[in-house]
Amino acid sequence: MFALRVISSAKNFAKSVPNISFIKQIHNNKVLHKNKTDDFIDLIIRGESLQFPYVWLRENCQCEECYHSSAQSRILDWSKFDLNVKPKDVSKDQNCLRVTWDDGHSSQYNYNWLKFRGFTPENQKNYSETIYKPKQIAWHTENFEKIFSKHDYSEILSSNEALYNWLYKLSVYGVALIQNTPDSDTAVDAVVNKIGFTKRTHYGVKFVVRQLPNTSNVAYLSSNLQMHTDLPYYEYCPGVNLLHCLVQTASQGGENMLSDCHYTAEYMRVNHPEQYSLLTNIEVEWRDVGVEDGNEFFKLHRAPVICLDRYGEITRINFSIPQRGSHFPMPIELVKPWYEAHSMFLALNQKFAAKFKTKAGDILTFNNIRLLHGRNAYEDNENNVRQLIGAYVDWDEIYSRLRCLKVKLNNEDGIC
Numbered sequence: 001m002f003a004l005r006v007i008s009s010a011k012n013f014a015k016s017v018p019n020i021s022f023i024k025q026i027h028n029n030k031v032l033h034k035n036k037t038d039d040f041i042d043l044i045i046r047g048e049s050l051q052f053p054y055v056w057l058r059e060n061c062q063c064e065e066c067y068h069s070s071a072q073s074r075i076l077d078w079s080k081f082d083l084n085v086k087p088k089d090v091s092k093d094q095n096c097l098r099v100t101w102d103d104g105h106s107s108q109y110n111y112n113w114l115k116f117r118g119f120t121p122e123n124q125k126n127y128s129e130t131i132y133k134p135k136q137i138a139w140h141t142e143n144f145e146k147i148f149s150k151h152d153y154s155e156i157l158s159s160n161e162a163l164y165n166w167l168y169k170l171s172v173y174g175v176a177l178i179q180n181t182p183d184s185d186t187a188v189d190a191v192v193n194k195i196g197f198t199k200r201t202h203y204g205v206k207f208v209v210r211q212l213p214n215t216s217n218v219a220y221l222s223s224n225l226q227m228h229t230d231l232p233y234y235e236y237c238p239g240v241n242l243l244h245c246l247v248q249t250a251s252q253g254g255e256n257m258l259s260d261c262h263y264t265a266e267y268m269r270v271n272h273p274e275q276y277s278l279l280t281n282i283e284v285e286w287r288d289v290g291v292e293d294g295n296e297f298f299k300l301h302r303a304p305v306i307c308l309d310r311y312g313e314i315t316r317i318n319f320s321i322p323q324r325g326s327h328f329p330m331p332i333e334l335v336k337p338w339y340e341a342h343s344m345f346l347a348l349n350q351k352f353a354a355k356f357k358t359k360a361g362d363i364l365t366f367n368n369i370r371l372l373h374g375r376n377a378y379e380d381n382e383n384n385v386r387q388l389i390g391a392y393v394d395w396d397e398i399y400s401r402l403r404c405l406k407v408k409l410n411n412e413d414g415i416c
């Protein structure tokens, strides 16, 4: 239906080009011309040729004077640090590089430790994708079934492998389902505790999603809930949404819709570059004003719908029709084109969305700054009141737990 292959190769191209141009930009900077090619130690570690700058080696000396091992922190005194430090003597044995510097200080470095910190593009990519953050893989409705992983509640609580597997899938695909959760409004707490703690918002530590008249939030209505991200008006926006289904509606409707904005945005970048540019460059104002549990709130945050980093990679999606303010911080002539781009973005997300219905005992977990989610209208009756318990967790806590688990499970040395 769509040119998937074109999109994926364009994505690879986009991933490599900004990096190269960024590095070229740095190398064209006159400051860098001071760097001499002989300011490195050359090593061959397990057949791989690697170079390490003197200044970096000296700064990363692992001795007690330079590095506090229990705090795992550098403690060298920068006021005495010589940027032009040179080795006086270098020796290599089977496992270690030993350097005596021209100030008389001695350092030694394990080869595994060095290799893991190698400056080659391959070593840096390996580190970025295995420890820094797992590489995200975009999806759409046609391959959703394949990427939508199912995890068992009790296994997540009892096994580090199961916990890692769930968080890994969640980070790569932005969505994963936990099944067989006990029928209790505190059941989600145990899962959150395995990661760390919740992100509290003005809707509470946790929140109950059910139909409420005179509500403070449109999510508490049973009518169609248009696709959105939660709380885009927070500068520190919750990263992951956990929705525990306690009671699902027996009526028609109530289906969840989820779409991967990484796929939609890439589709727009390739096929509709002008609209993509409007959504990535123009800041709009996200807003939530009201009272919850007696606490007043007036939240505002300005950001584009699609936020990019310096490499053109998506860092965050903001999208909510009810929670975008009427103040438009943009030139008047851009207003209508922005609405057109916004409309196209929503239509494409609806087109690429997966649709399914969770059941009692499911916890739907998804990346709130990557996916749009929504729900079809439904009808409660006196014996069947749809009810979900929701909680948020930040990506900082999830990535941190993933890294801790990776070290533990792989028994990896020298990666911290």
Ligand SMILES: [Zn+2]
Pocket: 061, 062, 063, 064, 065, 066, 067, 105, 106, 107
């Ligand atoms: Zn030292």
